[in-house]
Amino acid sequence: MLRKMAALPSGRVAKWVVLALWTALLVPALMLAGRLGDVEENDNSAWLPGNAESTKVVERAEKFQPADTLPAIVIYDRPAGITSADMAKARADAEAFKGIENVVGQPQGPVKAQDGKAVQTVVQVRKDRTGWEGIGKVVDAMSAVGEKDADGLGFHVTGPAGYASDSIKAFSGGGGLTTITALVVVVILLLTYRSPLLPLLPLLTVGGALVTSEAVIYLLAKNAGLVVNKQTSFILTVLVFGAATDYALLLISRYREELQRHEDRHEAMAEALHRAGPAIIASAATVAVSLLLLMLATLNSTQGLGPACAVGVLVGLLAMVTLMPALLVVCGRWIFWPVKPSYGSAEAAEEGIWTRVGAAVAGRPRIVWIGTALVLGVMATGMFGLRADGLANKDQFTDRPQMAVGEEIQSRHFPAGSGDPVHVVAEAASAERVRTVLSGVPGIADVSTPVIKDGEAMVLGELEDDPSSTAAMRTVERARTAVHAIEGAQAQVGGNTAVTLDTQEAAARDSEVIIPIVLVVVLLILALLLRAIVAPLLLMATVVLSFGAALGVSSLVFNHVFGFAGAEASFPLLTFVFLVALGIDYNIFLVTRVREEALPHGTRRGALTGLSATGGVITSAGVVLAGTFAAMASLPLVFAAELGFAVAFGVLLDTLIVRSVLVTALTLDVGRWMWWPSRLFRRHDAPQEPAGTPDLEPALRGT
Template structure:
C-alpha cells in the first residue's frame, strides 16, 4: 500500500516539477532573449570570409579616422536627356547634403556620354560602424535627393545597398516567426484532427524558440558568436521544424503506449524509452552536422553553426521534458475526439505505407534501380543552375539601391561606377598609387584617409561592376600590391565565391564523417549508415538539380547564391538522416524482438511511415516559409531544402531504404550481431555449458 501511494505521488509530482523548472528557466532567459536583436548585425564584415582581403579592408576602415565610410551614389536620370534645370537641381541637392552631413570630400558630378544621367559619388564617415546611424544617414540623403516632372533620382552605392538589406533582415523576425507558427499549426490540426492537441507541441516549440534566443545571446556575449539576420532566422525555422518532428514521433509512440498501459505517466515513460534513443541520435546528428560549419572560413556560415545547434538542442530539451510533462498533466482527454482507450486496438486500415512496403518487398532491386535512376536524372539539373548571384540580383523586390545600380549599368555600360577600396601602408601609399594608376583596367585612383599606419586609396575601374574585366583588374591589383589589401563590394563577391569553394571541400567530409560515426554507434552497423548517408547525398543532388530547372525559368533568378551548395548539403544531410534514424531504429527494435529481416523492415515502415510523412511535411513547410522572404539567397535555400525533405520523405525513406533493407536482409546490420542468423552467434565448441 505504501509503495503504491509513493508511486502515485511521484506520478503526480514529477510533471509539476518539470513544469516549474521550465518556468524558472524561461524567467532567467527572458531578459537575454529580448536583447538578441541588439547584437544582430548584417554588415558586410559579418558575412565575409574571416581571412579574406576584403574583410581586412572592412576592419581597417573601421579603425580609420571617422570609422568605416558609408559610400553612396546619387543618380539623376531623364530618359530624354538632362536639362540645365535638372543639373541645377542636382547641384543644389548635393550642396544641401554636404551642408547637413560630414562628407569625406567634395562631390563632383560625372555625366554619362549620352547625356541622360549624372552621378555624384558621396561618402561620409559620420555614422562610423553604427548600423542604425548609417541607415539614418542614407534615409536622410534619400529625403533630400528628390526628383519629379520626369527627373528620376535614386540613391545607390554600397552604403545604400547595406541599408536596404538591413531593412529586409530586420523585417524578417516577425513575419518569419508568425508565418512559421501558422504553417505548423495548420499542419498539426490536419495531422492530429483534434481541436486541442495541436496547441501543445506548438506552444512548446514557441517556448523553445524563446529559450534559444536567450542562449544565442549568451553565446554572443561569452564567445563572440556572430548573430546575423540569416542565422537567427534559420534558428527559428529549425526550432519549429525539428521540434515539431520530435513531437510527432513522441506523441505517436505515446498514443500507442496509452492503448497498452493504463496510467498516462507510465505510458509516457514507455514512449520515452521507445523513441528517446532515436530522438537523441537524431538531434545529435543534426547538431554535429551544424557544428561542422565552425570549420568554415565564411563568417556567415561559421556563425550559423552554433545558432542552429542551439535551436536544435533547445527544441530537443523542450520536446523530451516539457512536452511529456504537459501531456501527462492533461491526460487522455487531450486527444479528444480520437481518445486512445486502454485495451483498445486501432481500427485496421489499408495503409499507404503498407502498400509501398508491399511493392518494395516484391521487387526490391527494381525499386532501387528505378529510384537511383530518377535521382540521378534530377541531379543533372545542377548543370542548369544560373551563375553566381550578383548584388543587383539578390533581392526579389527592387529597392532603391538596386534601381540605382540598374540605371548606372545602362547609362555607363563601359565604365566603373562602384569604387574599389585599397588599404595600403601609409609609407607605401604614394608608390601604391603610382602602381595602381599604371594598372590596365584602372580608370582613376585617389588617396583618401590615413590613420593607424594605413591609408585608404579609392580606385575606379574602367569596366562595369562585377564584370569579368573588373574581376581581372581586382586580381591584378592584389598580385601587384605587396602588403596592401584590396576590397570593396566587387572584391567581396570574389572572396565569397572563392571561400565557399574552399569551405565546401573542408566541411562536407567533416559532416559525412560525423554523421557516419553517430549512425554507426546507434545502429551497431556499418552497412546501414552507409545506405542512409548515400541516400541523403543523392537527395541533395536531386534537390539542387530541381532548383537548376526552376530558378531561372520559373522564379526568374539571375544567379545562384555561392553558399547554396554547402548550406543545403549540411541541412539536408543532417536533417534527412533524421528520418532514416526513425525508420532504421524501429527496424532494429523489431529485429531484436525476433522479427525476420523482411518482416522487420515492413513493420517499421508501417508503424513509422505515417509519422515520418507528417514530420517531413512539417519540416518541408517550415523551410518553404523562406521562399516568401524578399532575399534570393533565402528563397533558394528554403526551396532546395523543402524539396529535398519531400524527396527524402516520400521516395528515399519509404521506397529506397526499405527496398535496400529487404534486398540485403541481415547483411544490412553487418558486422553487428543482428547480421548473423539465429543460433549461429558462436560455434558449438565454444558455447558455455548450461548452468555456468
C-alpha cells in the same frame, strides 16, 4: 535505468516541477531574445577571417578614411535631359545631406553625366551601433530630402549604403516569417491529428524553445564572440520550428499508441519516452553535431551559423522531451478530442498507404532500389548547371528595390564602378609605381592621385563594371596579381568588391573542407547508433544521392523557372549540411524502428512493419519541415528563396521516395546483412523469410 529517466518528465509531481522550471526560464529568456538584433553583424567585412587581404586593407586604410563608412550613391535622372533647376536641386540636396546624422565628410558632386540625362552625388554614411538599421535610417532621411519637390526628377539611392538599406527592409519581414511558419505548422498538425486543440501544445513548446534559443545565442554573441547576422536569425526560426515539431510528432505518435496499452497516462508517456526518446535524441544529436562542424569554416558568418543552429536544435530537443511530455500529461486524453485514444482499444487494423507501399516494394526489391537510384542519379546531373559563384547586389532580391533600379540607371549614364572604388594600400615610397601599375590593369577605368599619410599611401581605382559583379571581381584578382609583383611595395587590394571576392573564396574553401568531414562524422554516429557497418554505409549513400538529386532539380528550377542569376557561394554547403543532417534524421526514425521489429520478427518483416508503423508520422514530419523551409520564400531575398526551395524539395524527396522506397527496398534485398557485424546479424533464432516474397499479412495488420 533508462526507463526510470524517461519517466521523470511525466511523473505525477515531476510534471509540475518541469512546468515551473520552464516558466521561470522563459521570463528572462523573453527579455534577452528581444536584444538579439543588437549583436548582429551584417557587414560582409565582419564575416571574413582576419587573414583575408580585404580585412587587412580595412585595418591599414583607417588612417585615410573611417573604417565604419559606406558610400551612398545618389542618382537623379530625367529622360528628357537634366535642367539647370535639376542641378540646383542636386546641389541643394548635397548640402542638406550633410545635416543628416551619420553622414560624414563632404559629398562628392553633384556630377552630370556626359549624355546630360542623369546626375550623381556620392555621400559617405557612417555605421552606428545599430549597423544596417542605422544605415537604413540615413538612407530614408536622404530619400525624404531628394524626393521633396522633385517635380518629375527621378531620385534613387544605390551603392553599398543603398544595398544595406534595402536588405534590412527585406529582412524586416522576419516577424512575418515567424507568423507564416507557425501557421504552416498549425495547418499540418490539424490535418495530421484532426484535433483543434492538440496543435496548440507543440506550437507553445516550439515557441518557448525558439525564445530560449535566441536568448542563449544572444549571450554567446555578446560574451563569447559568436558572429550572428540576419541570415542566422531567419534560418534559426525555420529550423527550430521544423525540427522541434518533428520531434513532437514522433513523441505524440508513440504516446497515442501507448495510451491504448496503458490506463494511466503517466505510464503511457513514460513508455513513449522510453521507446521514442532514443531515436529523437540520436536524430537531434546528429543534426547538432553536423551543424557544429560548420565551426571549421573560415567564413565567420558560416562559422557562427553552425553553433547558433545547433543551440536551436538542442534547446528544441530539450523542450520536446521535458516540457512537451509534461503538457501532454497535464492535459490528459481530452487534448486529442474529438478522437481520443481509449485504453484497450484495438490497434489500427486498416491497411494504410505505407503498408501498401511496403507490399509493392517487397515484390521485387532489387529492381525497385536499382530503378529508384538511377532516377535519382539522373536528377542529380542537373547540379552541373548550378552557378554558385555569388550574386551581384541587384540580383540578390526577388523584387526590384530602390537600389537595384538606381544601379541600372547609374550603369546607363555613368561608369558602373563609380562611387565604389578598389582600395590599394602600399608603402609610401611605392605610391607612384602602384598608381602606374594599377592604371594598366584591364577593368580599371581611372586611378586617383595617391594620398600619403604616416608612411603609407592609398590609391583608388574606379572599376569599369558593377562593383558587385563577377567581372569586377576578376578585375580585383588581376589588380592583386599586378601590385603584389611590385618589389618592396607591400601593396594590398581591398574595397567592397575585394570583400565580396574574399567571401566567395572562403565559402568555396569551406565547402571543400567541411562536406567530407560531415560525411565521415555522420557515418560514425550511425555506426555507433546501429552497432553495424553495412546499414550506415547504405544509409549515407542514399542521403548523398538524395542531396544530389535535390540540388540538381533545384538548379534547373533556379535557372529555367525562377530565372535567378545564380546562387551564393555558401549555398551548396548550407544545403548539404541541412539535407544530410535532416535526411539522416528520418532514416534514424525508420531504421531504429525496423531494428526494434527485426529483433523478434527478422529483418524482412521488420522492414515492412517499421515502414508501416512509422510511415505516417515520418511523412507528417517531412511535410512540416518542408513547409517551414518553404516559408522562407516569404522574404524577398534570392538566397532565402533558393535555400528554402532546395531544402523543402530535398526533405520531401527524402521522406516520400528515398526513405520509404529506396531504403525499404535496400533493407528487404540485403536482409540481415544490414546489421553486419552486430549481434542482430549473427542471430539465427529470429525467423528469417525465404528469398521470395515474404508473408505480408502481419505487416498488413500493422503488427
